Amino acid sequence: MNLRLGMLVANVYSMLHLVFCNVLLEAISQDGWITNGAEAQLAYIRLMIACNKLERARNVGANTPMFWNQIDDNLQHRMCHASTYQFAFSKLILQKDKALWEGTQSYDVISIDAVSLPTETEIHNHHELTGSFGIQLF
Secondary structure, rough: OHHHHHHHHHHHHHHHHEEEEEEEOOHHHOOOOOOHHHHHHHHHHHHHHHHHHHHHHHOOOOOOOOOOHHHHHHHHHHHOHHHHHHHHHHHHHHHHHHHHHHHOOOHHHOOOOOOOOOOOOHHHHHHHHHHOOOOOOO
16 A cells, blocks of 8 residues: 555545544554445545645636546446456555655646556556456445
8 A cells, every 4th residue: 555545545444434433543544444435436536536626726716526426427437347447446545656656746746747647558558567457445
């Protein structure tokens, strides 16, 4: 598990689930109850928020939708795809999250391209290269 993403996941679980309210974050991040799907979902949300923030900064005064609206719209599109597509998308999201946030990067130095979601071509290529077959994560 990506250490920083693991701590983010642990933080979310400690606040949202009573079973984790008094458990150390390190223990939560190691708990088998937390799935790779939860990691992928939080990585996706983090990318979408970062992208929205950069869009707003680039288009000051424009009517940029709130990030939750962008997430809803994007997930509506993604839900129409097969679980193998969703699995490949999730793997690419986790790879991008790790590449972005494992180092010392901050919002000040990243570009909108760096936080953009994987393209349809990247998703299909990843699926073809790995023969991704997995469970539905989104």
